[in-house]
Amino acid sequence: MEKENPSIEPGTPILGKDYSIIIDTKGPYFVYGHPRLQQEFIVPNADGEAWEYHPGETYNTEAEPVALCRCGHSRTKPYCDGAHTQADWDPRLTADRTPLLDSAETYDSQYLELSDNPDYCVHARFCMAKGTVWEQINNSDQKESYDLCVRETFHCPSGRLKIKNKKEDRFLEPSLKPSLSLIEDPQEECSGPLWVKGGIPIEDCECNAYEIRNRVTLCRCGASTNKPYCDGTHATIHFKDGLKPLKKHKE
Structure with missing residues (x-):
């Protein structure tokens, strides 16, 4: 099947052409190109306002492709373990492809x-x-x-x-290298979306392309109603990925 020519959002400074994400319509995100994959924790300022990101653990992306969980049920997060085949979740990609x-x-x-x-x-x-x-x-x-x-x-x-x-x-737009982040939100006691940075192309397994953007957040709790994008439902259901917490920094 011939691939679509995706739209590119104005302001996208670079294109991560050496990388790609293909979404299994009933399963995981297949990630190609070995991008960096790391936790990023939302950290508040002295007034308790979300203010900056602190890096956490880095995860291996040497496989080609790397299969990342999007149903929220894998026991080997952030990786897929096949749980989507038995889990009670709606895998449908319902997001509007309008830019x-x-x-x-x-x-x-x-x-x-x-x-x-x-x-x-x-x-x-x-x-x-x-x-x-x-x-x-x-x-x-x-x-x-x-x-x-x-x-x-x-x-x-x-x-x-x-x-x-x-x-x-x-x-x-911020200058973002093509990479992936697992957003963690200790203040809200939940784990957030998969943050795709730097213009990495995203498409489904039927070659239907999504708009290429510098900043994209993909659902990994399995409960968004705007898949593949995150719609914030992780905060409502208090989704937790069970990964390592943020290490305390010395003052």
């Missing part, structure tokens, strides 16, 4: 334009620090608010939030 920005709301200011597509929200909460990004956008003529808007959108793992520099007429 994310096509159905995003926009919030305008003098210097910045914020695009927001809440269908991709994973409840990482970086957008809620220091007020909210929607409040800060109104004050983006001030350097502190401008910098906060950029920072908070850059930390949004799913790309739900994107910032455009109006003077330069271009979207601003």
Whole structure:
């Protein structure tokens, strides 16, 4: 079957062409190219607001491909152990393939334009620090608010939030190397999505391609209603992957 020519989201700075993810429509994510796979923990600031990511354990991706669990039931997470064949879950890929920005709301200011597509929200909460990004956008003529808007959108793992520099007429994106992260959220006592970075192409096993984006979050609890994307359900069901907790850092 001939592959589709996928759309590429504006602002995607690099394309991870040496990597790919193929989604088994009834099973795991098959990852090709040996990208780095590491835990990333959402860590709060002194005010208890989600503020930064701390790295955790790194996992082996030497196999070709690596099969990663997406049903949430594997006993060898993050890897697939075949549990999807017996688990009670809905594997259907129901997400709209319309480019994310096509159905995003926009919030305008003098210097910045914020695009927001809440269908991709994973409840990482970086957008809620220091007020909210929607409040800060109104004050983006001030350097502190401008910098906060950029920072908070850059930390949004799913790309739900994107910032455009109006003077330069271009979207601003963090420079992310093609890699994968397992998001962990100790504050909410749950494990989050598979964070795909750096423009890694994603398609299903029937060669149907998804939009290539710099920041993508894929469901790994098995309960999202917007598969393959995460819709934040992991926080509602308190999904836990059972992987190693964050090591305490010395002050």
